[in-house]
Amino acid sequence: xxxxxxxxxxxxxxxxxxxxxxxxxxxxxxxxxxxxxxxxxxxxxxxxxxxxxxxxxxxxxxxxxxxxxxxxxxxxxxxxxxxxxxxxxxxxxxxxxxxxxxxxxxxxxxxxxxxxxxxxxxxxxxxxxxxxxxxxxxxxxxxxxxxxxxxxxxxxxxxxxxxxxxxxxxxxxxxxxxxxxxxxxxxxxxxxxxxxxxxxxxxxxxxxxxxxxxxxxxxxxxxxxxxxxxxxxxxxxxxxxxxxxxxxxxxxxxxxxxxxxxxxxxxxxxxxxxxxxxxxxxxxxxxxxxxxxxxxxxxxxxxxxxxxxxxxxxxxxxxxxxxxxxxxxxxxxxxxxxxxxxxxxxxxxxxxxxxxxxxxxxxxxxxxxxxxxxxx
Amino acid sequence: xxxxxxxxxxxxxxxxxxxxxxxxxxxxxxxxxxxxxxxxxxxxxxxxxxxxxxxxxxxxxxxxxxxxxxxxxxxxxxxxxxxxxxxxxxxxxxxxxxxxxxxxxxxxxxxxxxxxxxxxxxxxxxxxxxxxxxxxxxxxxxxxxxxxxxxxxxxxxxxxxxxxxxxxxxxxxxxxxxxxxxxxxxxxxxxxxxxxxxxxxxxxxxxxxxxxxxxxxxxxxxxxxxxxxxxxxxxxxxxxxxx
Numbered sequence: 121x122x123x124x125x126x127x128x129x130x131x132x133x134x135x136x137x138x139x140x141x142x143x144x145x146x147x148x149x150x151x152x153x154x155x156x157x158x159x160x161x162x163x164x165x166x167x168x169x170x171x172x173x174x175x176x177x178x179x180x181x182x183x184x185x186x187x188x189x190x191x192x193x194x195x196x197x198x199x200x201x202x203x204x205x206x207x208x209x210x211x212x213x214x215x216x217x218x219x220x221x222x223x224x225x226x227x228x229x230x231x232x233x234x235x236x237x238x239x240x241x242x243x244x245x246x247x248x249x250x251x252x253x254x255x256x257x258x259x260x261x262x263x264x265x266x267x268x269x270x271x272x273x274x275x276x277x278x279x280x281x282x283x284x285x286x287x288x289x290x291x292x293x294x295x296x297x298x299x300x301x302x303x304x305x306x307x308x309x310x311x312x313x314x315x316x317x318x319x320x321x322x323x324x325x326x327x328x329x330x331x332x333x334x335x336x337x338x339x340x341x342x343x344x345x346x347x348x349x350x351x352x353x354x355x356x357x358x359x360x361x362x363x364x365x366x367x368x369x370x371x372x373x374x375x376x377x378x379x380x381x382x383x384x385x386x387x388x389x390x391x392x393x394x395x396x397x398x399x400x401x402x403x404x405x406x407x408x409x410x411x412x413x414x415x416x417x418x419x420x421x422x423x424x425x426x427x428x429x430x431x432x433x434x435x436x437x438x439x440x441x442x443x444x445x446x447x448x449x450x451x452x453x454x455x456x457x458x459x460x461x462x463x464x465x466x467x468x469x470x471x472x473x474x475x476x477x478x479x480x481x482x483x484x485x486x487x488x489x490x491x492x493x494x495x496x
Numbered sequence: 497x498x499x500x501x502x503x504x505x506x507x508x509x510x511x512x513x514x515x516x517x518x519x520x521x522x523x524x525x526x527x528x529x530x531x532x533x534x535x536x537x538x539x540x541x542x543x544x545x546x547x548x549x550x551x552x553x554x555x556x557x558x559x560x561x562x563x564x565x566x567x568x569x570x571x572x573x574x575x576x577x578x579x580x581x582x583x584x585x586x587x588x589x590x591x592x593x594x595x596x597x598x599x600x601x602x603x604x605x606x607x608x609x610x611x612x613x614x615x616x617x618x619x620x621x622x623x624x625x626x627x628x629x630x631x632x633x634x635x636x637x638x639x640x641x642x643x644x645x646x647x648x649x650x651x652x653x654x655x656x657x658x659x660x661x662x663x664x665x666x667x668x669x670x671x672x673x674x675x676x677x678x679x680x681x682x683x684x685x686x687x688x689x690x691x692x693x694x695x696x697x698x699x700x701x702x703x704x705x706x707x708x709x710x711x712x713x714x715x716x717x718x719x720x721x722x723x724x725x726x727x728x729x730x731x732x733x734x735x736x737x738x739x
Contacts (some may be wrong), residue, residue, distance in 0.1 A: 413589045
């Protein structure tokens with residue numbers, strides 16, 4: 121009877137297309153909004169992911185990665201002395217204003233890396249050589265800095281600008297994950313970063329560390345916390361802590377959550393109503409099938425097959441459209457868009473729930489259907 | 497066929513005893529069948545006639561086992577239908593009965609051959625075999641060249657012929673017809689009844705037809721008149737060449 125069910129579904133072309141459009145729209149809306157939401161969350165913890173180090177140590181009261189709470193310079197040695205720590209290096213991170221030769225000012229995030237190892241450097245360089253950062257007055261910009269500070273005509277290798285009245289010369293452009301605030305990132309050495317910024321009593325932003333390979337990162341992180349009294353986080357935990365802070369302190373979670381929920385409700389309403397109408401209008405046909413010996417179970421199976429066929433088709437189309445949208449808008453990096461398999465599984469489950477709901481109300485109608493309806 | 501004398505009467509294929517059926521409760525309760533006793537025999541065509549609201553369709557639904565009765569006993573082909581569960585009645589219906597409806601009730605998305613094959617598909621017979629058998633039946637009802645037509649591309653008479661083929665494809669021993677000519681004009685109604693008599697009638701099958709259409713009364717063997725929930729008369733229908 122599967123064949124009959126599918127022919128009934130595809131035979132009523134108008135209703136089939138309406139069902140398909142409703143489900144496609146719902147899936148597209150949920151995937152698109154979910155992907156943008158998750159893209160934003162990835163951006164929000166890009167300061168952690170761009171540096172790609174396993175352990176972050178800082179003030180225990182820190183809320184998120186971009187909120188710098190300077191700690192004493194001695195923290196580096198204290199962390200190094202914790203058993204299980206393979207290495208620990210200082211990191212400077214702070215906001216500063218850059219003055220271009222054309223007189224424009226731009227706020228930048230200054231990141232100072234330990235000069236002997238350059239631990240925390242971006243993995244990919246688009247132009248120049250990252251190692252040239254060791255030259256006098258040298259800085260490396262991320263590609264978003266080029267975009268924000270005037271474009272490649274103004275910012276290129278060799279460009280000179282001022283940081284707090286001191287010269288900075290661009291020696292390389294690095295590829296990084298865009299940040300939530302989209303503030304340009306300027307990399308330099310730790311020592312030079314301290315020369316750029318005004319004197320403060322405490323200048324160390326973070327200690328970046330790595331556990332010995334024989335020990336779990338979480339265990340070493342716990343030891344650092346216990347023995348130094350500082351806040352120590354694995355990169356994952358710090359990223360999630362930042363995402364949690366963003367969700368709690370901005371309306372992003374509620375805004376996107378509302379849209380995603382509405383997509384779910386709209387999808388369910390359209391699919392449920394259309395499918396119910398489809399069933400009601402075919403009630404005589406279903407009654408005839410029942411009279412001819414089709415059991416309620418057989419009819420329920422037919423309904424489920426119809427619901428899940430149109431549902432999975434809509435799922436494919438919706439994901440295709442959302443992916444095309446993401447490909448067109450996010451390939452330039454202008455829009456956060458992260459379509460993860462976890463999101464697709466979640467949407468699939470939501471869609472199956474919509475289909476099951478739609479099928480259920482039709483099955484209830486059919487279960488109560490007296491085949492005698494065909495004689496009326 | 498004459499069942500007027502009890503001594504000559506064969507055992508009934510359908511036996512109804514004391515059938516009572518009401519709808520509604522309290523002040524709105526309406527008793528539609530008020531103690532129906534009726535036997536229908538193999539090889540005969542029984543017409544159920546009577547005024548509208550007299551209970552014909554309700555009785556037909558009860559015989560088909562698609563409507564629960566309040567009281568009485570229904571035996572169909574030796575099976576105590578009124579004692580079976582709804583699920584078992586459904587299975588039995590699929591195996592032993594064929595249906596022809598006033599509104600044809602063909603599935604609009606299926607071709608004529610696929611529509612005829614539906615009862616076989618319900619019985620889990622493979623699609624290729626079911627459609628093959630359906631084509632044979634369509635040939636018998638004169639629609640072999642319309643097998644791939646959708647119902648919307650067939651006339652009313654042709655659709656009813658498809659419905660007849662569908663009703664017969666699983667070789668039922670009880671054929672139940674509800675106003676089979678009501679949606680057809682006179683000539684088409686006559687043709688459909690001729691066909692029904694030609695291909696539907698068989699020694700091991702009985703046919704029950706509910707009808708208002710006096711123009712087709714002569715196609716029956718017996719006629720039961722149902723009025724106000726009671727059978728008020730059962731008469732044999734005289735045919736040309738018979739007494």
